Amino acid sequence: MKKLLLLCFLYCNIALAQNKGIEQYNEVWSSQSQNSGQSMPCGGGDIGLNVWVEKGELLFYIARSGTFDENNAMLKPGRVRVKLSPNPFDGNDFKQELRLQNGSVFINGKNGDLKAEIKLWVDVFRPVIHLNISSNKAIKTEAIFESWRYRDREVKGLEKNEGSWKFAPRNDVKTLKDNIAFKSNSIQFYHHNLDSTIFDVTVKQQGMDAVKDQMYNPLKNLTFGGLMQGKNLKAAGNTKGQYLNTDFEGWKLESIKPTTNQDIEIYLNIQQTAFVNEWQQGLDKVIKEAESNAKTAWQKTADWWKQYWDRSFIYINTAKPDNDTTAWQTGKNYQLFRYMLGCNAYGQAPTKFNGGLFTYDPVFVNPQYAFTPDFRNWGGGLMTAQNQRLVYFPMLKSGDIDMMKPEFDFYLRSLKNAELRSKVYWGHNGACFTEQVENFGLPNSAEYTWKRPADFDKGLEYNAWLEYTWDTVFEFCLMMMETERYKGDDIYQYIPFIESCLTFFDEHYQYLSRKRSAKALDGNGHLVLYPGSSAETFKMAYNSNSTIAALQTITKRMLALSDSYLTSDERLKLTALQKRIPPLTFAEIDGHKTLSPAKSWERVNNEENTQFYPVFPWGIFGLSKPGLDTALNTWKLDTLVAKFRSGIGWKQDNIFAARLGLTSEAAKLTTFKLKNSGRRFPAFWGPGFDWTPDHNWGGSGMIGLQEMLMQVDDKKILLFPAWPKDWDVHFKLHAPYNTTVEATLKGGKVVDMKVFPEERRKDITVILGQ
Numbered sequence: 211m212k213k214l215l216l217l218c219f220l221y222c223n224i225a226l227a228q229n230k231g232i233e234q235y236n237e238v239w240s241s242q243s244q245n246s247g248q249s250m251p252c253g254g255g256d257i258g259l260n261v262w263v264e265k266g267e268l269l270f271y272i273a274r275s276g277t278f279d280e281n282n283a284m285l286k287p288g289r290v291r292v293k294l295s296p297n298p299f300d301g302n303d304f305k306q307e308l309r310l311q312n313g314s315v316f317i318n319g320k321n322g323d324l325k326a327e328i329k330l331w332v333d334v335f336r337p338v339i340h341l342n343i344s345s346n347k348a349i350k351t352e353a354i355f356e357s358w359r360y361r362d363r364e365v366k367g368l369e370k371n372e373g374s375w376k377f378a379p380r381n382d383v384k385t386l387k388d389n390i391a392f393k394s395n396s397i398q399f400y401h402h403n404l405d406s407t408i409f410d411v412t413v414k415q416q417g418m419d420a421v422k423d424q425m426y427n428p429l430k431n432l433t434f435g436g437l438m439q440g441k442n443l444k445a446a447g448n449t450k451g452q453y454l455n456t457d458f459e460g461w462k463l464e465s466i467k468p469t470t471n472q473d474i475e476i477y478l479n480i481q482q483t484a485f486v487n488e489w490q491q492g493l494d495k496v497i498k499e500a501e502s503n504a505k506t507a508w509q510k511t512a513d514w515w516k517q518y519w520d521r522s523f524i525y526i527n528t529a530k531p532d533n534d535t536t537a538w539q540t541g542k543n544y545q546l547f548r549y550m551l552g553c554n555a556y557g558q559a560p561t562k563f564n565g566g567l568f569t570y571d572p573v574f575v576n577p578q579y580a581f582t583p584d585f586r587n588w589g590g591g592l593m594t595a596q597n598q599r600l601v602y603f604p605m606l607k608s609g610d611i612d613m614m615k616p617e618f619d620f621y622l623r624s625l626k627n628a629e630l631r632s633k634v635y636w637g638h639n640g641a642c643f644t645e646q647v648e649n650f651g652l653p654n655s656a657e658y659t660w661k662r663p664a665d666f667d668k669g670l671e672y673n674a675w676l677e678y679t680w681d682t683v684f685e686f687c688l689m690m691m692e693t694e695r696y697k698g699d700d701i702y703q704y705i706p707f708i709e710s711c712l713t714f715f716d717e718h719y720q721y722l723s724r725k726r727s728a729k730a731l732d733g734n735g736h737l738v739l740y741p742g743s744s745a746e747t748f749k750m751a752y753n754s755n756s757t758i759a760a761l762q763t764i765t766k767r768m769l770a771l772s773d774s775y776l777t778s779d780e781r782l783k784l785t786a787l788q789k790r791i792p793p794l795t796f797a798e799i800d801g802h803k804t805l806s807p808a809k810s811w812e813r814v815n816n817e818e819n820t821q822f823y824p825v826f827p828w829g830i831f832g833l834s835k836p837g838l839d840t841a842l843n844t845w846k847l848d849t850l851v852a853k854f855r856s857g858i859g860w861k862q863d864n865i866f867a868a869r870l871g872l873t874s875e876a877a878k879l880t881t882f883k884l885k886n887s888g889r890r891f892p893a894f895w896g897p898g899f900d901w902t903p904d905h906n907w908g909g910s911g912m913i914g915l916q917e918m919l920m921q922v923d924d925k926k927i928l929l930f931p932a933w934p935k936d937w938d939v940h941f942k943l944h945a946p947y948n949t950t951v952e953a954t955l956k957g958g959k960v961v962d963m964k965v966f967p968e969e970r971r972k973d974i975t976v977i978l979g980q
Contacts (some may be wrong), residue, residue, distance in 0.1 A: 230528055232519040235542045237308040237891065242299070243743065245454070246271065246583070247574030248890035250308050251567075252315040253331035253574035254511060255552030257339060257478065258567025261315050261330060263306060264301040268328060271566040271583055272339065275557025275616070276381040276480055277434045281365070281373030281383060281647065284562065284590030286569075286583055287435055287478065288359075289453075290341075290398060291460070291513070293352040295310055298326035310549055311519065312512035324349070333507050334440040334514045334555070337436075338500045339476040340507075348468035355397045355438050358582050359388045360459035368578070374408045374592055374648060376656035379704040385584065388435065389486075392445040392459060397461045398493075400435025402486055412648065412655045413486045417668045423628045426623055428482070428649050429591070433489040434769045436478035437497065442466050443474070454571050455580040458528040462472040475500070480558065518552055519545075521950075522608040524915060536939045539892070540884040544915055547884075548608060548910035551601070555610075559649065560617040563597035563860075563909075564588045570893070573904045591649040593620060595682035596745060596818075596904040597860055600688060603827065604912035607920065609944040614689060618704065619818040620685055623705050624651030632714055635669030638721055641707070642715025643668045644671060645679040645746065677749070678743040683711050684760035685827055691767050695924075705775055708768060709784075715739075715761060716787050736792035738869065742808070742965075750812035753792050755805070756820050759828040761791045794824060796840065804844040805831070818853040822866040826917075832869045833921060833931050833977065841870055857882035859898025860906040864914035868932040868958060869921065876918050876932040883911030922946055927970070930978045932957060945970070 237250065242263045249260035249271070256275040263269070272287045278867055279285050301321030308315055314331035326345035333340065338424040338734035343351060365383040370376055375383050383423070390399040407429040413422050449460035467473065477500060479493040502508070526541030529642040550568060556559040560566070566587045572586070579585060588594065602617045621643070628651045629796045630640035635642075659672040671677055690704040720730040720736045734737050765788045769781065776784070797806040805821040821844050825829040831841040844851060845866070857879045864879030886892040896904025918932040922945050930952070933939070935958035942952040949970045954962040958978065967969040 217287045218800065226867075230525070232310045232523065232545060234525075234528060235545045236310055236548065239306040239890070239972075240304060241747065242266070242304055242306075243890065245795065246331065246570040249568075250306065250315060250891055251550050251553065252308065252313070252330055252332065253550075253567055254313050254334040254555075255337060256552045256554050256557035257332045258550075259332065259339065260568055261306075262301060262925075263304070263317060266293075266297050268299075270330065270444040272476065272478075273569070274337065274434065274478055275554050275561075275567065277401070277767035278432060278559075278591040278649065279373070279385060279401060280403050280429065281375055281385065282408050282429060282589065282591035283373035283385065283584055284586065285401060285434075287357070289356040289458070289583065290438070290476070291336065291354040292328070292474075292604055293354075294326060294343070295319060295350045295352070296324055298349075299967065300323050308549075310545065311515060313515040313549070313552075323347075331508070331511065332553070333500070334511045335507070336500055336503070337385055337480075337496060338507070339478070341474040341476075343472040343474075345470050348470050350465040350468050351443070351472045351474075352446070352461045352465075353438065353440065353443065353474050354460040355390070355399060356389060356449075356451075356458045356460045357390055357399065357523060358402070358454075358456045358458045358584075359385060360390060363582065365789040369581045371586060371587050372581070372590060374412070374589055374654055374656070376589065376654065378656045378796070379660055384783055386583075390459075392461060393437065395444045395463065396437050396439035396446075397463065398434055398437045399434070400489065403429055403432045404432055409648075409650055409657070412650075412652050412658075413657050415660070416652060416654070416658060418634055421634060421809050424630060426650055427629050428623070430482070431484045432480070433481050433486060434478075436476055436482040436494060437474045438463070438474065440472060442469055442472060448461055454573060457573070480881060495676070505572050510976065511655070515552075518610075522942050522944065523608070524919065524939065524943075526939050528940070529938065536881045536885060537934075539886055540881050540915065541939075543884045543886065543893045543908075544912055546891075547912060550893060550903065550905075550908070551605070551610070551613065555613045556617070557616045559591070560593060560598060560620050561905060562586070562590070563594060563601055563904075563906040565903055567904045570901050574899050583709065587897070589654070591644060591655050593649060593752060594646050595643070595898065596645060599682070599685045599689075599827075600860055600906040600909035602909070603685075604909055604916060606689070606692050606696055607916040607943045608912070608953050609950070611693050611699065611891040616688055620649065621683070622703070622707055624649070624675070625710060627651030629710060631669060632718070635667070636718060636721055638688070638717040640717050641683075641710040642669065642680060642714050642718070642799060643683040643711065643831055644680050645676050645854045647718075674749065675746045676719065678741050679746060680714070680743075681754070681757040681760050682745075684764050687711055687764050688767070688827060689918075691764075691771075693947075694771075696944060696948070698948055699829065702775060709780065710766075712761070712764060712784070712787060714774040716790065717758070726966050729792065732792070734792075735790065739788050739792065744807040744823075745812065745816065745818045745874035746818040747814055747818045747820055748811040749815045751810070753809040754820075755794050755808055756823040758792055758794055759824040759830055762788075762794075763830070765791065794830070799843065799847040802843040802847060803840045804848055805841055811845070814849070814850070819851050819854050819863060819866065820862075821848060821851060822862075825869050826862060826865045829869075829923065832923075833871045833928060834923070834926065834975075838870070845870060845872065858907070859896070859900060859904055861908060862910050862913075865910060865917055868917035873918075873932045873934055877934050877937075878912060880911060880918060916943060919943060920945065920951060925973045927951065927974045929953060929960075929974060929976045933978065935978060
């Protein structure tokens with residue numbers, strides 16, 4: 211009987227070890243934080259909170275998608291400070307835990323015989339923040355809404371980088387104050403943009419005034435803010451103070467009487483309206499709906515997070531005792547970063563590459579930036595395409611396609627403005643999207659440059675990095691089409707957008723050729739893609755391969771769509787364009803054929819290995835495809851490739867290595883990306899080339915890990931193509947044609963595999979990395 215019980219005990223423990231879910235990666239802290247730089251993310255829907263306990267007080271910053279002011283900075287609605295009396299956090303017993311399984315943060319404290327727990331969570335389905343305090347003895351609560359925007363604030367020098375002014379020669383930039391006041395026993399706060407914003411300045415600067423009335427303007431009269439309240443709380447006056455280098459004022463609510471349970475709600479609303487009372491009506495609607503769903507909101511939010519974690523995961527080396535191994539960290543931080551992405555599942559604006567919803571006081575990123583908590587480098591409403599794409603590509607294989615909509619909507623809203631650029635400047639059709647593109651579809655005014663030669667083409671950025679960098683929009687075109695291939699989504703709304711992007715390249719490069727020559731095409735009937743650019747690196751390029759690979763792939767994918775998406779005329783037009791796209795060009799190094807950035811270029815301006823864009827994202831070269839040896843030659847022999855190779859920030863060398871089956875290189879670069887950040891929260895990487903938390907650092911890490919596990923080519927699925935044999939893994943990823951693959955690799959062998967639908971199993975090939 212004892213033997214039977216022992217066997218049962220061992221079996222149950224082994225089973226539990228093997229079946230650990232997402233909760234195994236919960237981040238747990240046993241001590242309080244020193245400052246906001248040691249904060250923990252929490253969020254849902256389109257709201258993010260930075261949460262920390264400092265000197266016995268709970269603090270959290272509030273961020274929400276789309277809160278862009280007149281300068282196009284992404285403002286935080288404010289900061290909340292909670293004080294309890296007597297204070298359970300004045301003792302030595304403390305615990306703060308991010309519970310991934312339901313998206314919440316729990317904070318426990320014990321001081322003598324007083325115990326308390328704070329539960330902080332965000333409703334996924336409506337913009338409401340919930341704070342629930344429970345204790346074993348009646349205590350008093352102070353909840354203070356703190357704002358550094360109680361007054362207008364001058365924005366000078368490097369601080370202008372938080373918005374769209376950046377290094378523009380203007381010294382009168384201000385962040386205008388919010389409207390904050392007690393409303394009965396609640397606190398209402400909002401920022402209401404003026405009629406005139408950076409949009410108007412940019413339109414005038416870039417010579418677009420004649421069509422201004424046709425243009426999409428997301429900033430005019432944008433109003434955002436909310437209301438904080440709680441039963442048993444009353445207004446209790448104002449406070450003043452300074453947190454780090456930023457002064458603030460506070461609006462305080464306090465307990466009417468001590469209690470063992472105290473709930474606090476913060477309701478948010480964002481609305482573009484000339485009249486603040488209309489915004490207030492919208493806020494009232496949010497409050498009313500939240501109150502009517504109060505009984506089910508927590509469970510529905512918890513259920514949403516449960517399905518989020520069930521639909522995709524990567525668990526590495528979970529059965530091994532040393533949880534500090536690099537491989538285990540890689541698996542954990544992949545999940546922690548996916549949590550951060552999930553907090554802006556349904557935002558009006560995309561998740562920003564330069565911090566997402568989780569930026570904090572910038573002095574902890576760079577002491578040089580002793581600015582307000584609103585600061586992030588590289589702008590708020592400015593969406594840099596090369597960076598943004600790395601945030602969104604991993605959502606295909608993780609099955610989070612519903613979360614890609616904010617990024618796609620950003621481009622759809624900007625389409626008209628991008629098409630107007632082509633008409634005004636060059637008199638032809640098609641949408642011209644630049645690399646650094648504002649949330650209204652025009653180039654950033656500072657990068658466009660204020661001091662320009664009088665006769666310089668008005669459609670061009672007078673900028674060594676960004677000139678002629680127009681092809682990056684095609685990666686979002688690819689993602690749009692991939693949603694149809696992966697999930698079966700109807701992509702009819704995206705077809706005119708994709709066609710317009712293709713039309714621009716077709717018509718613009720014929721236009722440029724006619725300005726130089728009597729012929730629109732070269733001697734082979736191909737477009738002459740000059741001047742062009744291979745990302746921001748190989749400038750003044752002739753027939754950039756990043757552009758050619760994009761044009762080839764997008765036209766091929768468009769023509770592969772069913773007739774329900776394309777008319778016969780549209781199909782004929784695409785077929786004709788396909789014939790005009792030039793072939794890829796190659797180089798030779800030490801007698802070996804290699805990939806090349808372009809046919810020629812005039813200078814190297816950055817440090818990105820665009821030679822491999824035909825590998826990723828365009829998938830022309832790779833495992834089980836023709837020309838793999840050419841790509842491998844490039845990896846081994848190209849001195850610039852070796853020089854630029856890195857895992858920092860937006861670098862994609864880990865992805866290239868995975869797609870080429872270079873297991874050790876892929877593992878080394880990907881684990882570098884996904885190792886602990888060195889900050890208290892393990893997935894707050896950066897700043898890299900951008901900011902902290904660096905979301906394109908995390909996104910490129912996610913993509914690399916996915917590609918190490920599973921690569922797809924239409925219906926073909928390769929498993930473990932660049933996976934180290936000594937990494938045990940249990941994963942679930944998504945593939946085209948509504949396919950999911952869940953598999954377990956243990957001791958270098960596949961011990962379990964589930965494929966849905968089962969008929970897709972025949973399309974799977976296991977290639978276990980060396």
